[in-house]
Amino acid sequence: MKKLIIALSVLLVTSFVAQATTLHTPDQEFIDLAGQYGVTQENWDSGKNAKLTMQNAYRFTSYVEMENGAFIHDMGKASGLDLSRIYGHDIDGPIAMDILIRDRLNQEALVILKDGKLVDEYYWNGMSKYSTHLMMSITKSFTSMTLQTLVAEGKVKMENSITDYLPELTSSPSFSKATVQEVADMRSGIKIVFAKGKMWDDRMTNVQEWNGQNKYPELKSILDFGELVGKRTDFDTGEMYDYQCTNTEMLGMIIAKVTGKPLAEAMENRLWKKVGFSSNAKIQSNSNGEAVGSGGLNATPRDVALMMDVLVNDGKNRNGDQIVPKAFVESLLAGNKDVRSAWSKGSESKLAPNRWYKDQIRTFDIKGHKFLAFVGIHGQLTIGEPSTGTVLHFNGAQDEMQAKRTVALTFLSTIPILLDAVNAK
Structure with missing residues (x-):
């Protein structure tokens, strides 16, 4: 009888753990339907399909659902910001901001917060405040902030070699020479050889099963790919800012190693259940449950805006709980000589000189506005201005990745104009 009770107890515990980290398989019925319109697992993430797929990205891959917690932040009712009365500028002259954001910048959502309260929200292309949207590289910032909770607990030291946590990378010609901080700052010195027509090595996306079955079965984990980079x-390690997704994936592996839990579960426990999010989120993964920490987050625009609100609120949620250290937020805003120097050698310095990228988050100072930014490749963007408590979150579905025109129009014009309008209310 005692053995039976013990066996049942183990079964209940393992069942609960399995439920908390349930791995969902690709939605084959949805994939078959999408195929009738020419959208497949192989091409769902292309820019030409963005308007169709960004709200349904998780259906094309395996994914893990992250549950929110008991505390849900009340943003209140919108105080109102009429975009039709605010004018931006495009090459053809002044244009109402609602048209510019929706039609010229291919945005599907805009959420505006001030001191944690809702100023206004706009949704297009069938979206609503309950819709999830693929955040692409905004995911990187969430992975980094999850890591920072471990730093705060003394479980990870940013100045340590990454191999202290991932000994599998000891044989890597690049990662073996980098600190955790250099990896987090995209200063690891890795050399990625792009696959034809892509901005990444397709061995990485294959092991992540981002576009269907892995064509490199010898690669079982993203760590296997990391060893080959x-x-x-x-440039020497630490000298140049070079934006590569593989860096973030290694941070995700550190989180998994140190916590003994998959990245998705660690992010759920340390962020999703604590910030005050109103909805569950989904993070895409491979069939082994390795979450895509560099680009797989599917979340509501409101919740991503609320994550940035934590940073503009000195690392606290609006319930007063410290989510990430205040010192971490201060370090992002202050930068240092290493990240400034590395930024100056990268391509983004042409748009915004004398700025920096630190811990998977950008800091800008444009037209009198100093703000933090989570950035995704198809126009997904979250802005936080700590001095005014203002947050802007955009959900883009742009058909061209990192197009010079849309990037310049967004950062050099649209963001400063919106920040001015919010702060003038």
Whole structure:
């Protein structure tokens, strides 16, 4: 009888754990339907399909659902910001901001917060405040902030070698020479050889099963790919800012190693259940449950805006709980000589010189506004201005990745104009 009770107890515990981290398989019925319109697992993430797929991205891959917690932040009723009365500028002259954001910048949502309260929200292309949307590289910032909770607990030291936590990378010609901080700052010195027509090595996306079955079965984990990544020969480790998704995936592996839990579960426990999010989120993964920490988050625009609100509120949620350390937020805003120097050598410095990228988050100072930014490749963007408590979150579905025109129009014009309008209310 005692053995039976113990066996049942183990079964209940393992069942609960399995439920908390349930791995969902691709939605084959949805994939078959999408195929009738020419959208497949192989091409769902292309820019031409963005308007169709960004709200349904998780259906094309395996994914894990992250549950929100008991505390749900009340944003209140919108105080109102009429975009039709605010004018921006495009190459053809002044244009109402609602048209510019929706039609010229291909945005599907805009959420505006001030001191944690809702100023206004706009949704297009069938979205609502309950809709999830693929955040692409905004995910990187969430992975980094999850890591920072471990730093705060003394479980990870940013100045340590990454191999202290991932000994599997000891043989890597690049990662073996980098600290955790250099990896987090995209200063690891890795050399990624892009696959034809892509901005990444397709061995990485294959092991993540981002576009269907893995064509490199010898790669079982993203760590297997990390071991193979080469090293730059033109710059030493730590010298150059070079934006590569593989860096973030290694941070996700550190989180998994240190916590003993998959990245998705660690992020759920440390962020999703604590910030005050109103909805569950989904994070895409491979069939082994390795979450895509560099780009797989599917969340509501409101919740992503609320994550940035934590940073503009000194790392606290609006319930007064410290989510990430205040010192971490201060370090993002202050930067340092290493990240400034590394930024100056990267391509983004042409748009915004003398700025920086630190811990998977950008800091800008444009037209009198100093703000933090989570950035995704198809126009997903979250802005936080700590000095005014203002947050802007955009959900883009742009057909061209990192197009010079849309990036310049967004950062150099649209954001400063909106910040001015919110702060003038």
